Amino acid sequence: MFEYKAPLRDVRFVLDELLECDKHYQSLPGGDDITPELREAIFNEAAKFSEQVLAPIRRSGDEEGCTWHESGVTTPTGFSEAYDQYVEGGWPSLSMPTEFGGQGLPLSVDLVCGEFSGQANQAWAMYPGLSAGCRMTISAHGSDEQKQTYLPKMVSGLWTGTMCLTEPQCGSDLSFLKTRAAPNADGSYAITGTKIFISAGEHDMSENIVHLVLARTPDAPAGTKGISLFIVPKFNPTANGEAGERNQVNCGSLEHKMGIHANATCVMNFDGATGYLIGELNRGLHCMFTFMNTARIGTASQGMNHAEVALQGAMGYAHEREAGRSLTGVKAPERPADPLIVHPDVRRMLLTIRAFAEGGRAFAHYLAQLSDHEMRSEGDKQQQAADLLSFLTPIAKGFMTETGLEAANLGMQVYGGHGFIREWGMEQNVRDARIATLYEGTTGIQSLDLLGRKVMADAGQKYKELVEMIKWDCETMDDEFSGPLLEKLEEWQNLTTIVGEKAMANLDELGASAVDYMMYSGYVIFAWLWGRMGTIAKDKQAQESFYTMKLTTAQFYFSKILPRTLTHKACVEAGIASIMTMEDQDFRLY
């Protein structure tokens, strides 16, 4: 019942009006080629593919799920065919280097296409999504030979890839990872161990699957400093670069999950599989961070996607479904009851969803531009972009997945009891959204990363630069928004000082306040983006009702969402309070 439409109008607003992407691309080496016409053509095609190929198999894929058998995993009906079309359309090559057959476009162009496919069909989009991270890691850390061997096939999309980190006994904490890598005589390694939660670990969509596997060599130092990264292909490449002999890596079973049923979440068994070291020995985590950072931004975007899906479903339903009469008098006398849209609480939910969907879009595409600079610019410009991106990544991942989940739940809530019924598509969105606050580092992990590693690490230097940048933006912002935002920036700085002081006395204070601090930060970042969007929309509201909607959402954000900072502030100020006073053994069931 849910019909997906790619939100092209809002993407154009964010790219052209908010982020001035023409200026952005002109500032990138070789970016002159990214003309508005080229973008428009790509986005329209991506929209078509997502609407016409991916969206129709969204629900059937969820119902059918993946099937494990001795020889592999079968994806739901239509998934493999859709992937073939994706490869034929050249989509995997969009942002890859031309020397390996790529189209050499910046990553930010990719994100738009990734947004549409993720909204139309998250479970499907995860297959190419994991591949992209794998490709980028090989591109960043592989030897020339490894690049020559793997990238052409991965850029064309004929081969896909995965990341293999988690083991049954360790996920967030990789220090006691057990998978072993024993050196072979020919310089390769024999990889043995079990990895779990491997998304797209096995499937029937590509000729070969290239696994990036964290493992320990004999005598490696204990903890995370003894972990190396290995390429373990499902089929070992032949001399002429084709998929050759079967490697000893197998999918032992599929996990039974709450959602993303159509994505194969695999237990992967490595039984002396041939692996090839990528990057330096014992620097595996460093290499994997390339993957993980991309994955975190990808997961942040999923938060936006869940909000967008909720918005599209609930907005349609609110106009169709009739219930009750407006408290201020009948609004649709020709209908047996007024449509839901007349009720303030329904509008409140829709505006909340919209604020998270479109605020998330602005944030995600802003990050994509930073990523463009990190990958293509040089010197200070590159460093600044990399620093800012690194600072904002845990906020994006933590905040956007939490608010995406909230939005997905609100989207369901607008439907009343019907939201609980599978046919309407909203409950699938909630089930799919639920993984996003868990994988690629939970909300708690992101928050500790932000507070411990990003804010505190350099005595708050990067944090201060971010605040200065937002203050600078306030000068061109309408007073309606810059006034409250400047107050929040002041408050945010005080709060940061408070946490810092508390942490000096007791490091557990960081853990106790981390999530509240991260959420607070997210609301301020979104206020900055909504302030800028609201300012643009205010100037143009006479032109088109799109701008009225945008301005209204900005105003709603400031009056009804931003006050959530009050609670998070109070909780940060309360600090550790009663959290750590009890002994572990008394902290239990009775």
Add this chain to the structure above:
Amino acid sequence: MFEYKAPLRDVRFVLDELLECDKHYQSLPGGDDITPELREAIFNEAAKFSEQVLAPIRRSGDEEGCTWHESGVTTPTGFSEAYDQYVEGGWPSLSMPTEFGGQGLPLSVDLVCGEFSGQANQAWAMYPGLSAGCRMTISAHGSDEQKQTYLPKMVSGLWTGTMCLTEPQCGSDLSFLKTRAAPNADGSYAITGTKIFISAGEHDMSENIVHLVLARTPDAPAGTKGISLFIVPKFNPTANGEAGERNQVNCGSLEHKMGIHANATCVMNFDGATGYLIGELNRGLHCMFTFMNTARIGTASQGMNHAEVALQGAMGYAHEREAGRSLTGVKAPERPADPLIVHPDVRRMLLTIRAFAEGGRAFAHYLAQLSDHEMRSEGDKQQQAADLLSFLTPIAKGFMTETGLEAANLGMQVYGGHGFIREWGMEQNVRDARIATLYEGTTGIQSLDLLGRKVMADAGQKYKELVEMIKWDCETMDDEFSGPLLEKLEEWQNLTTIVGEKAMANLDELGASAVDYMMYSGYVIFAWLWGRMGTIAKDKQAQESFYTMKLTTAQFYFSKILPRTLTHKACVEAGIASIMTMEDQDFRLY
């Protein structure tokens, strides 16, 4: 992986120490019989039944679901057998009048048993739950003949019951209900129409199913004033009170849902089925409110149940699972990493879940005592209890289901990626919990009921009485809790005045602020209960670590949960803001 244990210790605390249930029962006519020994025996048996019979078929029931076939619906393996044991144990008769074979105990005793069964297996517990509502409605509104015909069989549990309100075109708003009731020559009616979302509408657990059906007679006034209530049994009773001829009521199909898979959610087709008017003509909604109020309190308790299940799962996991080291130094040097319980953010989540589970228990059992007085006391005492119960019901239903859902999600979050996997049982809890904010009136509907019908209706008289009662309790409360609570009471009153004034100018202000106002009210009510529980625990903390845990949770509630009122207050103050400024047709997708 999730093993249920009935929370007997906390039930005893709430009943004996917080609510002084001995005094309560002594104040009820005939209540002297409810001795501590009797209660203890009943609760222990109920715990055993829930732990040993219901919990083991919780997950299998979810996986297997119900099966529709031409002749009826088959419930999952073990469900029907468990129901037989329930009937043999005499559980359905607990609170029913002795004249129909009941045991005549107050409803509050029933709630404890209902709590355990609902926690062990929500989908199963809904079958007897719906029956109880049906029984009570017949008991309250049926003719003597109807009572004689239906109650003995329903009290024994051999016959079960349902409520049939919702139709495809109307749920929350019953004014355009279409099901018709045409008078037959013999005084019965021919009922024709389609009802949807009928929980326990058809199954294989009982000899007969007694439907309570809302329908319109010919020439009935339009809207809700033309709705009557009918008894429509699946099998028409014979003269000697047995299930006789099959009636023309059939389950057309089962809904495909997000959760509560093991409960049959039916589309029920009435094709000229024989029905019997219950209560007065056109007063059907009035009669059904008996059912709905019981159902709302039942659903509120489900919110507590979801929090309790989350607590039991996550608390165990936090001690077993290892990840990372405490920021303040290694805590479990003998283990490869520290258990999750050392991390402040994990404790924050556990304490939040506990605050909602145990706060919910206190609230639910308090409401049950009011309900005892409403049903058994007389005069002023009865009226006061009924008024207070009616006032608190929308807060209980709205607040406890919203916080129950939050707790269920946090319970899953503690598990990290494993929370998403079905085997751990936490994702089922989230899926089961998700219905609670939707059925029996959504959170939005409860909030409008509270603000429009309860707070504003009598110029705030009942509201003021409640505030006075809480203030009176503050006098015996430890200053640590009474201080902040008195401030909140003051603030709550101001907020109520603000909403009232805004609503005088524009009724849509009620809708715009209703959910924030309801949630604010819920946090204050829980502060009252936690203040009282914290005070008791503070006095006894030397006795047992149970009291330390209780006191810690109370302190946590005041420092880390109650600040949420700040946001809801700001949102109520912001009022309608930008919510209603746009035209309906501009409020859309772009």
